[in-house]
Amino acid sequence: MLKTGVVQVVAKGTDVAFVIDDNAPFDVVAPELKDYLAKQSGLWSKGDITMNVGQRMLVREELAQLKSIIEANSGLRVTRFWFSPESLDNGELKIEAKPPTTVAPAKPPAQPPAHNELVLPEAQPETSDASISAVESIIESLKSRQNKNGTRNRNITEALFIKSTFRSGESLRHHGDVVVLADVNPGAEIRADGDIVVVGSLKGWVHAGASGDNKAVIIALELPSSRFQIGKYTGVAPVNARRQPKSSASGPRIAYVRSRSIHVAPFAGRFARYNKGVPYDG
Incomplete structure (x- = not known):
């Protein structure tokens, strides 16, 4: 989850x-939303989103302005407004679905929207961004891994792609894999139930397999971070690894769990070949 001022982003x-x-x-929400989209322009280059607007569901003019701000300042399309059921508790917000028609339609009618939703016309699907193809080989090698029961295979569409630098104070919680096409700076945090891939320098704190998957991995083009976590295991870089010159540690690195501890090794593309990594004991 990304949170800033009046805007929270939940994936x-x-x-x-x-x-x-x-x-x-x-008059506070509008400029802060514009400011957020301007600062995160690389993150939201395209895609469809929904908006939880709470009590603003009653003010259609504000909904139109929110939609206009997002679509004018990013590549996003707002496809649905909704509010949480808790908004009904105060007795002020009452939106009812239309009663079903009594005339038999020629075609089965679409399911009416829930009482707490306002559905907008669906946008046409967007094509994949060119930058995604640059890391497809890494992602595909991760998806080919599986445990004895074959449960490690995941669909590539479950990955969340972040296209801008993760700065200090920013945090993200995602229920699948996370791919960051930039750096993760000190003070930034990422938790993912799946794998974490950083196509840049990983200097912040990350937790792969956050829901308990000890077979998750962390991959980064540069891995100067001295502390991270996979599943229930915490990795802390040994002193000699922290003092290692940058030139001697060049190239992508992979962190994985073996023998109940985290190991780090040069990334070679196939998980089964990793058996001599440097232990990062917590």
Whole structure:
């Protein structure tokens, strides 16, 4: 989850939702939303999102302005507005679905929207970004790995691609794999139930396999971070690894769990070949 001011971004699987503070004045929300999109322009270059607007569901003019701000300042399309059921508790927000028609339609009618949703026209699917193809070979090698029961195979669409630098103070929680096409700076945090791939320098704190998957891995073009976690195991770089010159540690690195501890080795493309990595004992 990314959080900044009046905007929270929640990712679950391939779904991304913007949560807008419904207590903040709209003249505060609008400029902060513009500022967030400007600072994260590389992150939101394309895709479809939903918006949790809370009490603002009652003010259609504000919904139109929120949609306009997001689509004018990013490559995103707003496909649905909704509010949490808790918004009904105060008795002010009442939106009812239309009753079903009594005339038999020629075709089966589409399922009516829930009482807490406002559905917008669906956008046409977007083509994949060219930058994604640059790391497909790494991702495909990860997806080819599996345990004895074959449960390690995942679909590539479960990966969340981040296209801008993760800065200090930013955090993300994702229920699949995470691929960062930039650096992860000190003070930034990423938790993923699957693998974490950083096509840049990993200097922040990351936790792969956060839901307990000890077979998850961390891959980075540069891995100067001295502390990270995979499943239930915490890795801390040995003193000699921390003092190692950058030139001697060039090339992609992979962190994985073996013999109940985290090991780090040069990334070679196939998980089964890793057996002589440097132990990072927590």
